Amino acid sequence: MTRYLGMLVLLFLGACSSTGPETFNESSDTTHLVWPAAPEISRIKFITEFRSAEDLGFKNNFFRRILDLLTGSEEHTMSRPYTIAVNANRIAVADPDAAVVHLFEMDGKSYRKIDHAGINRLESPIGVSLADNRLFVADSKLNKVFVLNSNLKTLYVLEGFLRPTSLVFDPKLQQLYIADTLAHEVLVFDFDGNLLYKIGERGEQDLQFNFPSHLAFSDQRLFVNDTMNFRVQSFDNSSRHLYTFGKQGNASGYFTQSKGLALDSDGHIYIADALANRIQIFDQSGTFLLEFGSIGDTPGKFRMPSGLAIWDDKIFVADSYNQRIQVFQYLKVDN
Numbered sequence: 001m002t003r004y005l006g007m008l009v010l011l012f013l014g015a016c017s018s019t020g021p022e023t024f025n026e027s028s029d030t031t032h033l034v035w036p037a038a039p040e041i042s043r044i045k046f047i048t049e050f051r052s053a054e055d056l057g058f059k060n061n062f063f064r065r066i067l068d069l070l071t072g073s074e075e076h077t078m079s080r081p082y083t084i085a086v087n088a089n090r091i092a093v094a095d096p097d098a099a100v101v102h103l104f105e106m107d108g109k110s111y112r113k114i115d116h117a118g119i120n121r122l123e124s125p126i127g128v129s130l131a132d133n134r135l136f137v138a139d140s141k142l143n144k145v146f147v148l149n150s151n152l153k154t155l156y157v158l159e160g161f162l163r164p165t166s167l168v169f170d171p172k173l174q175q176l177y178i179a180d181t182l183a184h185e186v187l188v189f190d191f192d193g194n195l196l197y198k199i200g201e202r203g204e205q206d207l208q209f210n211f212p213s214h215l216a217f218s219d220q221r222l223f224v225n226d227t228m229n230f231r232v233q234s235f236d237n238s239s240r241h242l243y244t245f246g247k248q249g250n251a252s253g254y255f256t257q258s259k260g261l262a263l264d265s266d267g268h269i270y271i272a273d274a275l276a277n278r279i280q281i282f283d284q285s286g287t288f289l290l291e292f293g294s295i296g297d298t299p300g301k302f303r304m305p306s307g308l309a310i311w312d313d314k315i316f317v318a319d320s321y322n323q324r325i326q327v328f329q330y331l332k333v334d335n
Contacts, residue, residue: 033299036290041333042331044329045329046328047314050325051323051324051325080095080097081306081320082320083128083260084128084309084316084325085309086311090104091104092129093307093325096125096140099125101122101125101128103152114137114148118146118153120154120157122137122139124141124142127165127166127167130169134148134149134155135147135148136148136176140163143161143163144158144159144161144164156193158189158193161180161187162182164178164181165181165213168215172237175188175191179215184200184203184212185199185200186198186199186212199224200212206244209224209233210229212226214227214259216269218263218267220236222234223269229246230246231255232269245286252280253288256275257273259271259272259273259305260309264315264330268289269281269283270310277294278302279291279317303319303320303321303322305318310330314327315328
């Protein structure tokens with residue numbers, strides 16, 4: 001008993017200590033990992049990578065440490081991070097192989113592993129999105145979308161999908177967009193979960209899709225990764241088609257199996273090209289600008305990158321088969 005009391009005192013002292021290093025400090029051994037390489041002007045810089053809460057400098061609180069001491073430490077690493085959502089305080093990572101969503105609270109440096117939504121045990125959480133006070137989770141085996149509040153209590157469940165995959169939230173109109181991949185359409189719901197309208201049907205023309213997989217929303221525009229048509233379509237927030245770009249191929253500017261989508265503060269469009277193990281960047285007209293990455297497991301290399309998210313011009317890449325999230329910085333160039 002004396003031995004356990006002594007350990008509890010040490011745990012208490014540790015709980016009062018610092019929560020760890022500042023999140024997203026640049027890795028000291030990869031300071032010069034940039035794209036394009038010198039002498040060209042650098043536009044993308046590698047910052048860091050993480051596989052767990054511990055990698056972010058998070059430490060368990062006093063009671064969590066006691067529980068870990070008595071029952072064994074819980075594994076917090078990722079199995080196959082597939083999609084990622086980021087806002088000012090939270091990072092949510094859908095991990096379908098582990099059947100969980102990893103939720104990192106940056107302000108409080110706390111971590112939650114979400115394996116249930118109400119009475120539903122998650123089976124294949126494959127899509128996540130964040131609003132200020134909500135977390136949206138798409139499960140491709142349950143064919144449901146769960147809407148959770150800031151305390152992770154389930155507000156309501158959306159059903160009737162063939163396979164919901166990607167989610168994105170429009171903060172201005174308070175609308176949720178959901179890609180139903182097997183139905184070849186995007187569904188739009190209001191903040192209370194009422195279906196407003198659908199976009200698309202199967203086909204190869206504008207306003208038609210062939211297994212749409214990932215979505216992004218920026219500056220009142222919706223971007224749809226029309227994966228098996230090997231292209232991206234853009235729409236305004238009234239579902240009016242704006243433009244389409246992309247073709248199948250292995251060369252730069254072409255797609256092999258495109259997945260995640262995200263946009264930086266200058267409107268550049270980032271696309272994860274999974275089979276080619278690279279991230280490609282395009283301007284708003286669909287002109288290819290730059291790519292970074294290749295196959296491998298060292299910083300800046302990928303094995304089937306899938307999800308993308310950008311916050312404050314930090315680029316988060318779900319590097320699925322390397323079981324990690326890599327973080328890069330978009331380097332703005334002053335005009």
